Amino acid sequence: MKDWTVSDVMTKPVVSAAESDSYRHVVHLLMEHRVSAVPVVDVFRRVTGVVSEADLLRKVEYLGDGKPRLLSGRRERRERAKASAHTARDLMSAPPVVVSYRTSIPAAARIMDQSGVKRLPVVDDLGRLAGVVSRSDLLKVHLRPDQEILYDIETSVMRPFLADDATTISVAVVDGVVTLAGHVDRWSAVDLVARLIRQLPGVVDVHSTVEAAFDDRELITPGALFTIS
Known part of the structure; x- marks a missing residue:
């Protein structure tokens, strides 16, 4: 099974x-390319900051406003400095929040949420700009065809983790929603399968009506976690 990273969905x-x-x-760059922000790079293509529409609007906001007031706060002084800036170096917000092209899609989504940003510059192993990933880019995993998701389930979950029980469970995928039906020997087997399937890119939800001949929940160590290797 392929592990999806930001390199698979970035622009x-x-x-x-x-x-x-x-x-x-x-x-001009923002208007021509219809974007709301651009990463700023040095001569080695390393990302040093990001300039957004908000940064550029400081010049409009403080147009003709003169020098900062004596008791201006730190934020206002910083914004007024951007209002008088003439280059991207002085306009940009720094340091930038960036992610490696190897970053997983769930991790990138968490970084976006925690940082309160809508897009992240993506860098290579040398810190050079490789792309940009946005919120809408991260949603591309949910455009995966159902047949592709089903193939992942069968080859990466059912066969490796269920062995003989794999033939007793039927799997259907419709619009990313996975439905499991059938029977297994142990409850823990179908619980494991459902957990693993939920981790697959593009899976929206998992519904299971699988019945177990033996309920082994009391035998499972509390807090045990299963992950796809």
């Missing part, structure tokens, strides 16, 4: 700005 090639790019050039 590439990606629009970026050089640190020395002018304010107007960055505005």
Whole structure:
């Protein structure tokens, strides 16, 4: 089974700005490519920051507002500094939140949520910009065909983990929802299968009516976790 990472769903090639790019050039990039933010890279293509529409709008917000007031807070002083900035280096928000191209899709989703961002620059092993992954990109796993998900279930879960019981369970996948039916010897077997199937990319939910000849729940060590290797 293939482990999906951000490299499978990210957008590439990606629009970026050089640190020395002018304010107007960055505005042009956003307008021309219809994006709301661009990563900023140095001469080695390493990501040093991100310039968003919000960063650019500081110049409009404080237009003609003069110097900062004497008792201005740190945030206002920072925003006014961006209002007077002329290059991407001075406009950008830094340090940037980035992810490796090897990052799993669930991990990328957690980083986005925790950081409160809508997209993440993706870097290679040398820290160079390789792409950008957005919230909508992470949802691409749910566009996987049902037949592809079914194949993963049969080859990566049923055969390796159920052995002889694999022939006693039927599996159906409709719009990413997996339905299991049939019977097994032990309750723990179908519980394990359901846990593993839920980890597969593109699976929306798992419904099971599988019956077990022996309920071995009391024999299972509390807190035991199963993961796909």
